[in-house]
Amino acid sequence: xxxxxxxxxxxxxxxxxxxxxxxxxxxxxxxxxxxxxxxxxxxxxxxxxxxxxxxxxxxxxxxxxxxxxxxxxxxxxxxxxxxxxxxxxxxxxxxxxxxxxxxxxxxxxxxxxxxxxxxxxxxxxxxxxxxxxxxxxxxxxxxxxxxxxxxxxxxxxxxxxxxxxxxxxxxxxxxxxxxxxxxxxxxxxxxxxxxxxxxxxxxxxxxxxxxxxxxxxxxxxxxxxxxxxxxxxxxxxxxxxxxxxxxxxxxxxxxxxxxxxxxxxxxxxxxxxxxxxxxxxxxxxxxxxxxxxxxxx
Amino acid sequence: xxxxxxxxxxxxxxxxxxxxxxxxxxxxxxxxxxxxxxxxxxxxxxxxxxxxxxxxxxxxxxxxxxxxxxxxxxxxxxxxxxxxxxxxxxxxxxxxxxxxxxxxxxxxxxxxxxxxxxxxxxxxxxxxxxxxxxxxxxxxxxxxxxxxxxxxxxxxxxxxxxxxxxxxxxxxxxxxxxxxxxxxxxxxxxxxxxxxxxxxxxxxxxxxxxxxxxxxxxxxxxxxxxxxxxxxxxxxxxxxxxxxxxxxxxxxxxxxxxxxxxxxxxxxxxxxxxxxxxxxxxxxxxxxxxxxxxxxxxxxxxxxxxxxxxxxxxxxxxxxxxxxxxxxxxxxxxxxxxxxxxxxxxxxxxxxxxxxxxxxxxxxxxxxxxxxxxxxxxxxxxxxxxxxxxxxxxxxxxxxxxxx
Ligand SMILES: Cc1ncc(C[n+]2csc(CCOP(=O)(O)OP(=O)(O)O)c2C)c(N)n1
Ligand code: SF4
Ligand SMILES: [Mg+2]
Numbered sequence: 001x002x003x004x005x006x007x008x009x010x011x012x013x014x015x016x017x018x019x020x021x022x023x024x025x026x027x028x029x030x031x032x033x034x035x036x037x038x039x040x041x042x043x044x045x046x047x048x049x050x051x052x053x054x055x056x057x058x059x060x061x062x063x064x065x066x067x068x069x070x071x072x073x074x075x076x077x078x079x080x081x082x083x084x085x086x087x088x089x090x091x092x093x094x095x096x097x098x099x100x101x102x103x104x105x106x107x108x109x110x111x112x113x114x115x116x117x118x119x120x121x122x123x124x125x126x127x128x129x130x131x132x133x134x135x136x137x138x139x140x141x142x143x144x145x146x147x148x149x150x151x152x153x154x155x156x157x158x159x160x161x162x163x164x165x166x167x168x169x170x171x172x173x174x175x176x177x178x179x180x181x182x183x184x185x186x187x188x189x190x191x192x193x194x195x196x197x198x199x200x201x202x203x204x205x206x207x208x209x210x211x212x213x214x215x216x217x218x219x220x221x222x223x224x225x226x227x228x229x230x231x232x233x234x235x236x237x238x239x240x241x242x243x244x245x246x247x248x249x250x251x252x253x254x255x256x257x258x259x260x261x262x263x264x265x266x267x268x269x270x271x272x273x274x275x276x277x278x279x280x281x282x283x284x285x286x287x288x289x290x291x292x293x294x295x296x297x
Numbered sequence: 298x299x300x301x302x303x304x305x306x307x308x309x310x311x312x313x314x315x316x317x318x319x320x321x322x323x324x325x326x327x328x329x330x331x332x333x334x335x336x337x338x339x340x341x342x343x344x345x346x347x348x349x350x351x352x353x354x355x356x357x358x359x360x361x362x363x364x365x366x367x368x369x370x371x372x373x374x375x376x377x378x379x380x381x382x383x384x385x386x387x388x389x390x391x392x393x394x395x396x397x398x399x400x401x402x403x404x405x406x407x408x409x410x411x412x413x414x415x416x417x418x419x420x421x422x423x424x425x426x427x428x429x430x431x432x433x434x435x436x437x438x439x440x441x442x443x444x445x446x447x448x449x450x451x452x453x454x455x456x457x458x459x460x461x462x463x464x465x466x467x468x469x470x471x472x473x474x475x476x477x478x479x480x481x482x483x484x485x486x487x488x489x490x491x492x493x494x495x496x497x498x499x500x501x502x503x504x505x506x507x508x509x510x511x512x513x514x515x516x517x518x519x520x521x522x523x524x525x526x527x528x529x530x531x532x533x534x535x536x537x538x539x540x541x542x543x544x545x546x547x548x549x550x551x552x553x554x555x556x557x558x559x560x561x562x563x564x565x566x567x568x569x570x571x572x573x574x575x576x577x578x579x580x581x582x583x584x585x586x587x588x589x590x591x592x593x594x595x596x597x598x599x600x601x602x603x604x605x606x607x608x609x610x611x612x613x614x615x616x617x618x619x620x621x622x623x624x625x626x627x628x629x630x631x632x633x634x635x636x637x638x639x640x641x642x643x644x645x646x647x648x649x650x651x652x653x654x655x656x657x658x659x660x661x662x663x664x665x666x667x668x669x670x671x672x673x674x675x676x677x678x679x680x681x682x683x684x685x686x687x688x689x690x691x692x693x694x695x696x697x698x699x700x701x
Contacts, residue, residue: 035507035510036507037507038505038506038507040373047516048516051515052515052516052518053515053516053517054521056512058510059510060510061505061506061507061509061511061512061513062505062510062511063376063505063514064515065369065372065373065396065403065514066369066395066396066399068365069365069366069369069372071366072361072365072366072367072373073369073370073372074373075359075361075366075370075373076328076330076359076369076370076371076373076375077376077377077505079327079359079374079379080374080375080377080378081377083327083328083355083356083357083379084327084377084378084379085355086378107362107363107365107366108365108366108369110362111361111362111363111366114362115359115360
């Protein structure tokens with residue numbers, strides 16, 4: 001390790017795209033937790049771009065095993081540290097994409113949370129399988145065009161809403177679940193710190209706009225992330241022991257259109273006949289969030 | 298001779314699964330993770346009871362939600378520097394497949410008992426060896442036990458081989474389902490003192506540790522990938538003498554010995570040599586005793602290590618045979634023969650040896666193999682030895698025409 005500066009725990013010079021959401025998110029996580037951790041990173045952009053052998057951008061111990069076993073690998077590490085008497089304050093952290101977390105790896109993650117291993121799991125939700133070329137996942141929002149849910153003459157794109165993954169983790173009895181956004185770094189770092197300090201399986205779901213997959217300029221990652229929060233498509237909240245304990249208020253929610261029109265994955269909605277009606281459905285989704293979490297109160 | 302006659306007073310009658318669980322216990326594992334599946338269940342139940350009774354101090358037992366997570370948890374644990382153990386079979390082993398290659402590629406010395414069982418469909422819980430054979434190219438060392446004592450003792454030998462710095466590969470200890478896992482036989486349960494004397498603590502050079510932050514399981518592009526495979530193969534080569542040494546060292550501590558890579562029985566002057574692995578060897582040896590009593594030179598070669606494949610040891614053991622017959626409980630469908638038969642032939646092709654060889658596929662899905670079946674096979678192979686001619690190279694032993 002070059003030094004103990006939290007900023008250098010994930011070094012620059014990796015192969016991520018300019019403006020990459022995944023590297024930002026991972027950096028925030030390490031800034032919050034510090035060097036005393038072990039990272040489990042399932043297959044995905046973050047893993048591929050940071051570890052082309054013999055190089056590695058990680059200055060914390062790091063392991064990638066498979067796409068769908070992050071929860072189980074993390075559980076095994078935690079158990080090993082206990083058995084070897086090396087636990088100390090070392091935190092085991094899973095950092096996975098929406099695909100490895102919400103889809104293919106949900107079984108292993110569910111098992112780890114049900115058994116309540118002392119691990120922190122962070123989902124970097126860039127709303128599709130970016131590493132393999134922007135295919136849809138259960139985190140892809142309504143009407144986003146992806147390579148496996150493309151818009152076409154008879155399709156507005158992905159025809160389902162996002163899976164409510166944080167609710168699933170709350171249902172496991174997790175003592176701490178929070179949503180974060182890479183657009184609000186301080187909020188994210190604060191929540192990750194809090195999650196890491198709780199003993200037991202805790203979960204952070206971070207919204208992470210991907211310039212390459214979503215179609216916006218690489219200088220606008222933070223801007224787009226903030227927009228998602230500001231139009232209430234991505235509510236920021238904390239749930240402790242099943243109770244919502246904090247919600248980030250949005251004084252004057254922006255219309256979702258503002259967010260949608262900034263990204264090419266939604267551009268068909270502004271061109272296709274009937275697109276405006278469909279945008280209305282996305283607005284309704286945001287309105288539901290406003291009502292559910294009292295975002296504007 | 299498996300058990301030292303002086304040890305008779307130490308013997309107790311226990312189930313094969315219990316003997317294996319006991320062996321896992323005295324190996325002092327740090328982390329055990331497994332998922333129940335017939336006929337492996339008794340092993341994990343016995344281990345769970347040991348945990349409940351505080352008999353594996355410091356061990357963490359992870360009750361996972363699938364075999365896939367069992368092996369994945371052990372990948373994490375082994376990479377952290379822990380000694381790890383699991384047990385599974387058939388469908389559970391297949392569910393692990395992707396992670397098996399991963400564990401071997403990351404050079405993690407996990408030891409796992411595979412209680413051999415047939416593969417579905419049709420679903421079948423009984424014994425054959427299709428399951429472990431189907432995993433032969435995953436980069437795991439594969440050892441096959443003949444009886445319950447060997448299956449148990451092999452667990453300790455496996456840790457010793459796997460954790461050797463020149464090996465660092467995971468190992469499957471294969472024991473036949475029901476035939477060994479559920480049979481009650483007198484065995485010697487290894488005491489902790491002997492186990493500790495035989496098996497030193499696991500002290501890996503590299504592991505996940507914040508004090509020395511290393512990256513495990515990175516991306517290997519075409520410019521570096523080949524060397525990972527090459528080194529895995531080298532580790533397999535390194536394991537060949539170490540499998541023999543592990544057996545010899547075990548004998549020094551316990552007096553028990555089952556062979557190294559291979560082991561002959563009535564072999565040296567045999568005209569007809571049977572080659573096989575697993576529990577069927579017991580039946581085969583009984584039949585050979587009968588033949589020997591009437592002066593017929595029949596012998597058997599037991600194969601203990603299937604990966605790494607002991608080509609040289611096998612070639613050497615078969616050099617005096619007039620005909621060889623391989624009997625095994627698996628099939629490479631589309632090749633119409635068992636894997637052991639294929640590999641022995643392949644291993645001998647570029648040697649001067651031209652001994653005729655035939656193969657029999659027997660006991661699929663737990664179908665009984667009786668002495669009369671073995672005798673039939675020996676009689677047919679005697680003809681091959683006499684004439685030097687092969688009529689059918691490989692065949693099923695016991696197909697019921699009326700069911701076809
Ligand atoms: C079992 C398996 N299936 C499919 C893949 C191919 N694959 C690798 S990464 C990936 C998508 C990753 O998506 P996500 O988890 O969202 O991470 P991202 O790359 O978007 O950050 C896929 C489909 C794989 N590696 N393993
Ligand atoms: S595709 Fe997206 S997540 Fe992947 S490296 Fe590029 S910006 Fe990062
Ligand atoms: Mg993704």
